[in-house]
Amino acid sequence: SVSAAGKLLDQMHVSMARLYDRIGEGSKEVIAEAGDVARKMTQSVIENPDALVWMARVRQKSEHAWAHAMSSSIWGLVFARHLGLAPDVMQTLAQGLLLSQVGKTRLDDDLLNKQGYLSAEEYKRYQKFVEEGVAILSRTPGISAPVIKVVEYHRERHNGSGFPKGVTGDRIPLLGKIAGIVDHFQALIEPKPGVQPMSPSQAISQLYAKRNIEFQDDLVEKFIQAVGVYPAGTLVELSDGSVGVVVGQNTDRKLFPQVLRVLSPEKTPLRKQQLLDLRQLNSNGEIQLKVARTLPEGAYDIDLESCRLQSGGWGLRRWVS
Incomplete structure (x- = not known):
């Protein structure tokens, strides 16, 4: 139900704030909590995808990186459910997206908190968050290799314009491609402070324009089928x-x-x-x-x-x- 989804989101906010504060400790307890959040989210979306999407859209916005990660993971689960992926694969995707922003804990506050768009030099510094995140997770016990791969590839792009490696096409794993689409979609509808947000339908249109350029065309079309032309919250x-x-x-x-x-x-x-x-x-x-x-x-x-x-x-x- 919507009520249950709201309670789950409240629990997730607390868990994600704690996770991003303590991720560098390498605590098994913290990692287990991330896995538990991913499991609960997966079950919620399997049962009723619209409820969790709706509640995520109405919750007050947060400037914290983990809030973006949490919303991205919800879109990712809705997408994965539509694709018919197995629950364990969905959980891997969710956990990878939940952890996708941990590298930002290693970036300077002035870079993260800057209003509006970054300069070319600032953007180069910003791009390092993916490698930082992979490094943190690789030395953290209990994080599986498939989860780390989601983090590693979620900013790569179909045409090689992404980062950190600039890989192209089928060199990007499926879960990395899915993560890239939902991460970009979330950034369009709830961008950083100082950037004008798009409506969900505008973001859908932009994704469609980027099919077979930045994102694999059939996956873009399937994402649109999953969330609808008018996603919840529009x-x-x-x-x-x-x-x-x-x-x-x-x-x-x-x-x-x-x-x-x-x-x-x-x-x-x-x-x-x-x-x-x-x-x-x-x-x-x-x-x-x-x-x-x-x-x-x-x-x-x-x-x-x-x-x-x-x-x-x-x-x-x-x-x-």
Whole structure:
């Protein structure tokens, strides 16, 4: 359920903060905790992928690297589930993505905390975080080689433009390719401070434009199939002028998601928010409503966390039951 996903995310935040603070100690206890988080996330996504995605989108943003790693791992699990990967492989992917940012603990604070884009010289320094992360994990007992490979290859690109080695195509392992797509997607929708975030649908469009360039084309298309054209957390304006937030996918009709309507066609807040399934037909057998356009995050001062709280869980509990 959404409630269970929210509790899991709260536990994950605590665990990830502790993990990134203590990763250099090489503690078996810390590594075991990372594995436990990955296992719980994997099971949650297998049971209900939209619930964890939705809760991750409504949680308050954090500037910490581990928050990016945690969100990336959720997208990675949703993608891996769609691909039909085995649960143990999904868990390896999740753990690799959770640990993908540990090398940033070795970078200077001025580099990590800089607002906006980095200069060419700064970016070269920044790129070292992958090698630093691999070095930390390689000397940490209990981290498997496949997990380390996810970290090692998650910033490589199909055309060789990635780092740290600039490898191309099939020299990048499958889990590394998956990790690269979801890490990039997460960076687009929740970038570092000072960079304008994209809506999920805008990020999907950018990924699609980079297929067979930075990312393997069929994997990009399968990722879009997995998360939908309108991923959970996307603000949308409907064909009647009302506004809502996507809370779930209809796997058989990705263009017609489940939407929590929060504003009327006149753009005034609804006293009672409504959960809509855009697949529903009217008496003439026609689609009643469809997505007219996506909206930037924060449009009409809509706050995703407030939407969740104001809904009182009414529609969301029904949606995930």
